[in-house]
Amino acid sequence: xxxxxxxxxxxxxxxxxxxxxxxxxxxxxxxxxxxxxxxxxxxxxxxxxxxxxxxxxxxxxxxxxxxxxxxxxxxxxxxxxxxxxxxxxxxxxxxxxxxxxxxxxxxxxxxxxxxxxxxxxxxxxxxxxxxxxxxxxxxxxxxxxxxxxxxxxxxxxxxxxxxxxxxxxxxxxxxxxxxxxxxxxxxxxxxxxxxxxxxxxxxxxxxxxxxxxxxxxxxxxxxxxxxxxxxxxxxxxxxxxxxxxxxxxxxxxxxxxxxxxxxxxxxxxxxxxxxxxxxxxxxxxxxxxxxxxxxxxxxxxxxxxxxxxxxxx
Amino acid sequence: xxxxxxxxxxxxxxxxxxxxxxxxxxxxxxxxxxxxxxxxxxxxxxxxxxxxxxxxxxxxxxxxxxxxxxxxxxxxxxxxxxxxxxxxxxxxxxxxxxxxxxxxxxxxxxxxxxxxxxxxxxxxxxxxxxxxxxxxxxxxxxxxxxxxxxxxxxxxxxxxxxxxxxxxxxxxxxxxxxxxxxxxxxxxxxxxxxxxxxxxxxxxxxxxxxxxxxxxxxxxxxxxxxxxxxxxxxxxxxxxxxxxxxxxxxxxxxxx
Numbered sequence: 001x002x003x004x005x006x007x008x009x010x011x012x013x014x015x016x017x018x019x020x021x022x023x024x025x026x027x028x029x030x031x032x033x034x035x036x037x038x039x040x041x042x043x044x045x046x047x048x049x050x051x052x053x054x055x056x057x058x059x060x061x062x063x064x065x066x067x068x069x070x071x072x073x074x075x076x077x078x079x080x081x082x083x084x085x086x087x088x089x090x091x092x093x094x095x096x097x098x099x100x101x102x103x104x105x106x107x108x109x110x111x112x113x114x115x116x117x118x119x120x121x122x123x124x125x126x127x128x129x130x131x132x133x134x135x136x137x138x139x140x141x142x143x144x145x146x147x148x149x150x151x152x153x154x155x156x157x158x159x160x161x162x163x164x165x166x167x168x169x170x171x172x173x174x175x176x177x178x179x180x181x182x183x184x185x186x187x188x189x190x191x192x193x194x195x196x197x198x199x200x201x202x203x204x205x206x207x208x209x210x211x212x213x214x215x216x217x218x219x220x221x222x223x224x225x226x227x228x229x230x231x232x233x234x235x236x237x238x239x240x241x242x243x244x245x246x247x248x249x250x251x252x253x254x255x256x257x258x259x260x261x262x263x264x265x266x267x268x269x270x271x272x273x274x275x276x277x278x279x280x281x282x283x284x285x286x287x288x289x290x291x292x293x294x295x296x297x298x299x300x301x302x303x304x305x306x307x308x309x310x311x312x313x
Numbered sequence: 314x315x316x317x318x319x320x321x322x323x324x325x326x327x328x329x330x331x332x333x334x335x336x337x338x339x340x341x342x343x344x345x346x347x348x349x350x351x352x353x354x355x356x357x358x359x360x361x362x363x364x365x366x367x368x369x370x371x372x373x374x375x376x377x378x379x380x381x382x383x384x385x386x387x388x389x390x391x392x393x394x395x396x397x398x399x400x401x402x403x404x405x406x407x408x409x410x411x412x413x414x415x416x417x418x419x420x421x422x423x424x425x426x427x428x429x430x431x432x433x434x435x436x437x438x439x440x441x442x443x444x445x446x447x448x449x450x451x452x453x454x455x456x457x458x459x460x461x462x463x464x465x466x467x468x469x470x471x472x473x474x475x476x477x478x479x480x481x482x483x484x485x486x487x488x489x490x491x492x493x494x495x496x497x498x499x500x501x502x503x504x505x506x507x508x509x510x511x512x513x514x515x516x517x518x519x520x521x522x523x524x525x526x527x528x529x530x531x532x533x534x535x536x537x538x539x540x541x542x543x544x545x546x547x548x549x550x551x552x553x554x555x556x557x558x559x560x561x562x563x564x565x566x567x568x569x
Contacts, residue, residue: 101420
């Protein structure tokens, strides 16, 4: 549905994105992850035909965003960052305007607008001025606007920014419901959001593509550097010394005390194998008591930080 | 056509749902009304005086003394007012970011420009309507010629359309409405006074300067003469600047 190949954009001499390549299948929710200024918005602006790329191609539903811009624009719904919509219009007047320029037939307009308002839960505020709405509702109007013509592709730039936790939850549900029939690309820098809503993740940093994969695969791929949490009863100094000697351990940190003699330790290992056996052996050899040992899964946050910092090295 | 109409409606909405249109129209009406009153009152005084002076009587002409000057002063007001009507057309969209939405809708640039131009032009026409009352008063109390009144209106409408087209171009270039208004006013004023240089340049260049002057072409209309030369000038002027507006919107596509 969406094919992006070697997409590059320069602002003057400064590259905003360089050689970005990825695809999105029909019905897929693709998350765009990256720190501020990574090039997420630039990529989305190119995909939505707001501006052309310096190099490379992007196709939506088989149409080139530059050569067949009108065909692409008809097929996408776009919500730019910060939802720039006319504040001096009422919700229904605005959606009516959008439906008109989206070329929806006069007879269908009312039902389609009604459907979009229902989906986004803004039927109750349809008569209000957009400028008077709260941020959460404005965001919903932004999505309703992108949905009104029932597009094949939805491009949402930071759809949950500035919402309260409950609204974020609602927005995620909304997006998940919208997926399936439609291809959705959404950008965010909130990481749990991606693992919750997206089937695949594109991670970019400083304009470069770092990884494209499912959240699960990404985690598995980076699991090699493992953290192990162990709770051991015994003299802390001796334990630290002993465990440092275990092969594969790179670092040990003594965390909080459970009781006088029991502490939790955070053990870093770099080698791609499970060292819990060795750790257990070392502890039992000295007659200490191991009350808990477990691997800590890397959160998407860790992966992200790791990927982004690895790139810098 | 549907798109053009949608933009037109939206723009008219933002003119008339906000105080902008009303303020501009009110100020225009007050000042043009005062101009008209002064001219008409002066004519009244002269009429009374002419009762003692038969020679003066034959020289008095309401068309020449009131209608003509009224249109001349109206053109000055139009010069002051149009920048305030055009300044927000694109600048506001640029500032609030709504331009990004607008440019990604499946609408052609020309439909956006013509929709905005149309809305601004209609607002301008609404602004002119109160002056019809002044003309009605003239026709009730005196016997002016109809021709110069009609040609005067044609002239002022063409003048307004030209001013608006230049204003739209400027508003695509900045996101600051005040800058848009000031630059538009400056540019219009330059076209207004450009023929001043004609008196001290060579004959050929002088002719060019006079032809370029936006007000030289208007004088004839105020006098009751519709010259195709002048009509074409205003048509080309508006076309040229609307064309540049299209280029200006397009330039965003290749500028970094």
